[in-house]
Amino acid sequence: MKITIIAGARPNFMKIAPIIHAIQKVKNNGSKMSYRLIHTGQHYDKRMSDTFFEELNIPQPDSNLECGGGTQAEQTAAIMIAFEKELLDNPSDLVLVVGDVTSTMACSIVAKKLQIKVAHVEAGIRSNDRAMPEEINRLVTDSITDYYFTTSEIANQNLRNEGVAEEKIFFVGNVMIDTLLKNQERFAKPSFFVEKGLQKNNYIVLTMHRPANVDQADNLISLMDEIIANSQSLPIIFPIHPRTAKIFNDLDIAAPNLHIVEPLGYLEFNYLVQNAKAVITDSGGITEETTVMGVPCITLRDNTERPETVNVGTNELIGTNPKMIEPTLEKLFRNDWKKGGIPEKWDGKAASRIVATLLNINSKNREF
Structure with a gap:
């Protein structure tokens, strides 16, 4: 065959x-x-x-x-x-x-x-x-x-x-979870982890690349402003997608706790996710990985093709309205996030x- x-x-x-x-x-x-x-x-x-x-x-x-x-x-x-x-x-x-x-x-x-x-x-x-x-x-x-x-x-x-x-x-x-479970012990600490003073459960990982979030400068600025303002000064680690960088680099977005880093390899990125307080993303695959690792996930999308990450896992779908970020992060910081479980047959x-x-x-x- x-x-x-x-x-x-x-x-x-x-x-x-x-x-x-x-x-x-x-x-x-x-x-x-x-x-x-x-x-x-x-x-x-x-x-x-x-x-x-x-x-x-x-x-x-x-x-x-x-x-x-x-x-x-x-x-x-x-x-x-x-x-x-x-x-x-x-x-x-x-x-x-x-x-x-x-x-x-x-x-x-x-x-x-x-x-x-x-x-x-x-x-x-x-x-x-x-x-x-x-x-x-x-x-x-x-x-x-x-x-x-x-x-x-x-x-x-x-x-x-x-x-x-x-x-x-x-x-x-889920074959994505096969890869995650097989490599979990090999996750590698990024070189900047110590340099930026990161500590387990004390920083936020951010990823954004979808057109609805990054193609319009005003919308991207609004999202970033809300995330920064409501992060309680926790470090925000943003491995920036090349598509996003093209727009982001022309904008005046900066904060003491915002750290823009290059895209990471699989082992380093998942080390970062596994040890994060939470992940804010518009990716689908990351919502699966956070579900299995038990990490709170906030998805900046109006819909998801992976509803089991919401129904069973640790993901919350909050839409693309920047005003939804504040109440969601308040929920996170008062430790009111759901524990979540692992969907059937996501077993490696x-x-x-x-x-x-x-x-x-x-x-x-x-x-x-």
Whole structure:
């Protein structure tokens, strides 16, 4: 069974790592399953991609399509053209895509047009907000996928509601958490931790990159003003995304407790999160990691495709109105935050379930 695995952007790398390790394990035990790793190059900043291969012990890609930059349409087209050539030169039985980035959608379309089966890891998650590019990517990918690997019963039901047959849905858990649990003991203290006098549970981690929060200068200033004013002077550590930096660096935003740092690698960033008082973010993946680590998380979004982090975990969805920050931080500082729990099957075994399922499908149906 020849599998082509796609990685394109930072979140993908955490998701493919345990799958690659699970394939290597069954291969060492005599299975004929093999893989070819393709990096589309969607994220081309070394800080945003290459370090993840090094830290997570992922082999260097068999091919880098180098499709970084451009508009959504330009990037989608570039990935499709390059990936079609890749598949024609290197035939595959199955294309495995993860998450919801442009590469996920583009490579799925190419595979299906070449009559190659597609497996989607993290299928079925929905924000129900079609203004988000990621939502379009999810909907298109799941409309043509053959095997749906899901993180929650909510995702399962979303797929059923869209007409996906039950036998194509496999509730396996969350591969992001596989990576988190495997590497937790390896988390590395950033060099600035001591320099800035940081202490466990006595600082806030901030990340922002979504257009609704960072593309309009006035809105970004308002958000930052509220966060700074209501942080009780705790250090705010802001690893700034390149997209955000382009706008932020032209604004006069500064405070004694605000520390702008470069994007961090996986091990350093999660050390920072694990020891934080709280995280303020507009990321989806970080809400999953904070849930498992039991760290309070404040999400600056009007919707989430990961409702289990709110319903079960430590995440609170407060919207994009800056005025919601003050009462939320007051709740945090009076120690009134929910304890949270860990969603079903977020146990570090999702990738093993995925590989076992693919082997079972092949043995029963000889589909690959």
